[in-house]
Amino acid sequence: MPAGFIIPARHVPPLMARHTKAGYTTSSGLSLAQPNMAEGQFDMSQTADSEIAKIREEEFESKSGSDNVEGASGEDQDGERRPRKKRYHRHTQHQIQEMEMFFKECPHPDDKQRKELSRELGLEPLQVKFWFQNKRTQMKTQHERHENTQLRSENEKLRSENMRYREALNNASCPNCGGPAALGEMSFDEQQLRMENARLREEIDRISGIAAKYVGKPLLSFGPSPLSSIPRSNLDLAVGSYGVQPNIGPDIYGSSSGGEIGNRSLVGPTEGEKPMVVELAVAAMEELVRMAQLGEPLWTSHPEDSTDILNEDEYIRTFPRGIGPRPYGLKAEASRETAVVIMNAINLVETLMDVNQWSSMFPGIVSRPFTVDVFSTGVAGNYNGALQVMHAEFQVPSPLVPTREIYFVRYCKQHSDSIWAVVDVSLDSLRGNSSSVIRCRRRPSGCLIQEMPNSYSKVTWVEHVEADDRAVHHIYRQLVNSGMAFGAKRWIATLQRQCERLASVLASNIPARDLGVIPSPEGRKSILKLAERMVTSFCAGVSASTAHTWTTLSGSGAEDVRVMTRKSIDDPGRPPGIILSAATSLWLPVPPKKVFDFLRDENSRNEWDILSNGGLVQEVDHIANGQDPGNCVSLLRVNTVNSNQSNMLILQESCTDASGSFVIYAPVDIVAMNVVLSGGDPDYVALLPSGFAILPDSPKCMAVTNSGINDLGTGGSLLTVAFQILVDSVPTAKLSLGSVATVNSLISCTVDRIKAAVMRENP
Template identity: 35%
Template sequence: MENDGSGSSCNEQYASEDSKQNGKRTGHRHTPQQIQGLEAFFMECPHPDEAQRQQLCEELKLGPDQVKFWFQNKRTQCKAQEERADNLSLRGENEILENENEAMLGALISVLCPDCGGPPFGIEERKLNFQKLLLENARLKDQEKWKELFPTMVNKAKTLYVLGSELPIRENCNILRVMWEKLHILSPLVPPREFMIVRCCQEISKGVWIIADVSHNDFDFDFVNASCYKRPSGCLIQSMPNAQSKVMWIEHVEVAHKLDTHKIYRELLSGGSGYGAKRWIATLERMCERMALTSNLTLPASDWSEVIRTGEERRRVLKLGERMIMNFNEMLTMSGKVDFPQQSKCGVRVSMRMNLEAGQPPGLIVSAASSLRIPLPPVQVFDILRKLDTRQQWDVLAYGTVVTEIARIATGSSETNCLSILRVHPTQEENNNGKMIAQESDKDDMLMLQDCYMDALGGMLVYAPMDMATMDTTLSGADVKISDIPILPSGFIISSDGRRSTVEDGGTLLTLAFQILVSGKTSRSREVNERSVDRVSALISSTVQRIKGLLNCPDQF
């Protein structure tokens, strides 16, 4: 259930100079229309200049001070919310560390070494320690598992408290978790939803399990978005013959999204397919198929490859593809980074961050994203972007080249769901039929890892350039963790626009998102010339135009 809402903590300003001179403060409450206009403008430009503020004054019939103070308060409010969220996360991690430290100190006090005359562990003590290890292992496996199962929906998730984990493992044992989660729709034009929830997991009868969530805001954490409230929601899982499961899902959520969501996404969200039960089920089905295929230790007949020779190499490439998609999804929120709001007026969202963590190239990385509506069905848009013979028309990494597929791994029952290794040949030659083909070359060839899928509600195509050495490291193992292999993904998110009357099968909302390493130096992002940002913005704008031309999309879209 999606309910509209209005109101803001930034909607009151002092009304007149006369009231100030008289020593009295007169409250002025903005109308819902004024708040909607201010919120929409804030999403595109949090720091308006004087001319933009004057334009807002005229459009919304507000005074200059009212507009100025509203934006000041809104920026302060957003900053405070981010700080409170960070503090909450650190508080939870600190509590876990304190508990672990206390447990280790207690163990050290009572430990005795058998070689020094102390008694050895008996059978009962070993059983108790083994059970504790099982519980601890289960707890560690649960951290970030929700996010891994729904990587295209859950941007962040954290378990703050677990109630009942100290009890012995037995049937029908209630486990309550207090969790914080941030959900997204894979576009920087749609702000994420935040929930503080209590989750109950229980086997209610033999072979039937229930996972139920409900918002709980009685904690002293006011960072949670008040416009998002989850009423009792969740799923019922029933065991079926032949190692299958039947899942029923209910999403019962109240959310006010019209004030801060870009207009091209409002119909999609109002229809419920953005965050509704259908999307959870479609994602669950796709991820279960992928997990089943990932666990296969042999080379299935549905796969083919020129470079992957063993089941272990196949598993490592699939794991790298999963991490590539997760990194791409995390980048799309573009929060907590240096933003360049002036680019938003051109329809492009640009931000910059300094990366020093393993798993991505070190240095300054510019992220850019743009969304547009296309009057074609999502499946058609997906098929065109997936074609290798036309890739050089839109992909800057493939301009003037030939792209060939040297490996394909199925990740689902549909042929559209697969992971591919692409080879980009730097030179071409013309054959007897006048077509351009790749020349054989012993060097300078570039590879791309690409992961794509398509389901009933949309799809994704994510790719990242790789050199031969990095791919060899991925395949061989070479004592390198998959999480440490540097990769910088870019790609597309394809979804229905929610307007079934546009074309026979509905139109498409297409989001492009690029990541580019602009500097390997350790200088701060503010020291980088904004020309780098302008170049990245121009790159994504030109790519949008090339894709429009490839899809024969009219200029008004």
């Protein structure tokens, strides 16, 4: 390149200096000679750099439209003509300040605003236009630079976090063997299983932490029951007592305090056993949820009634761990049932986790329940995470079917905002008496509860037990062996009926015309509460519980009359004295619903009720407590033939569902009943309930319609008749054999009358 040749400005990038042999030449034409340092001249580079920076700043701040107006034309691009130098106009400080202030108010002025501003500042409109363009570009550049700085910072954080994860993955170890984990070689299923395993371990750790709070707590220890110290002879007929007692265990009428199984005391888990209980409960919860949700091949449908049948081989493959192999002599029963009930999920969970509400909800199934130990009451003000050790007996309302005694842990968990689960699993290895023979144990059983609109819940119940049923009487064996006596269908049917009953109790919008002789809603609730206690008392006293022993009076087979006595002392709910209970069960070749309708009808009552003495029975009023017409509480008046005798009132509750029916009644004092009708406390009304329990003799009779148990089947009925009689008002009196003979004759005569009447109506 010849010395002194200047490159045209349009070919040089703005704000850049070119190096030539002669020195530095800027885009403005300024030439800065490069000094010869060897000749001792001083260094001018610092001065040149500062001058270049100054020129750049001036160009950025004050560049006007002279590039377009005064720049080189197209004719200058041939290199033969030297381009004219650009002229740059530096704005005054006043002009810059005014335009800065205007820019803050309006970054995009229009032509009129630019002309007005140029006139005020003494500038050309085009200069104002370019200044605003440059200013906008500058602001955009600053904004992008700030965003880039933030993004660079976030990127550095992500990079460091990624490095930590990579380091953690490189150092990962197998939770089973402790060796390095080859994560890249895992299958998808194996990764999912390991993630699930980690989640379960976290849940175990969480519940174990809750349980650790109770490790130092003294364990519940219950001494022997006073009932065990009373001599039991054939003449005394195993006389016990109820009334005011220490908190040593549930009596036959369902109180839920204490901790005694039969004649031996029961203690809770020890400190070393608590982690095992927690781990077992968590595993049981996972099994229950899968059992409730899985279909084939784990569950298959029965060809006749569409009930779910468990595939045992598939169950063992799906749940290989469980609670161990089935003990010798036990038979497996598994069933599943789904229904919608009229109760919201929160209230239903509370009912299942509270032992008193649980026994009241299932009076015909649950007997003598009590809580042995509480590991956790839940978190966040509800039962999520609640875990407790319990004991209960599960019963069939007949002295011919032994109760199933189970010692188990109950665990509640909320799986989502609308789904809860409550699971039970037996703790056989933690029994107070490890040498006892296991006759029943409960594999993971319970229910999955899904919240639905309008305070309804969808409940899926799973019942999975292993039991020894060799002591069951032969007339009940088919029902028990089919799983219907203790299965999920019975739990669900009872739950549906009891939820309807509870909704009736809580109803407040009852029309005045439906109140009848009951003057107020408070009186209605008192009547229903009294009837509930009557039903609970009847169901708790009619089964073959370990708390009491029946004495057989005759040897004629299935219709043996079994009796036992109790002493009532200082119990406001029962009259004081010696009370004799008598019960028997028999088979009738009549469908269950026809037997139920016959026994609950007041018009046919004098055909079997000896105590009415042939008088006319009239229904004074009744309270419907379910969709089926047979579900109601009735107040009956017996008009005796002898007008000199005072009229007698009878409180009766009849209830029916897909699993069975009850007709339970008790004579009540007129004065006490008037107090209840006005809304008084029903707990002080003395009752001795008697009545009937009606079950189908086979699963074929359990097909249902909208009106209850189907009466079109060909099966028969299993009828239990039970009475409670006050034989002496002095609790310390001796029981006479004459009283026993009278009760035996009473129940035998009642059975004969019922058999004759139903057979006459159903030849």
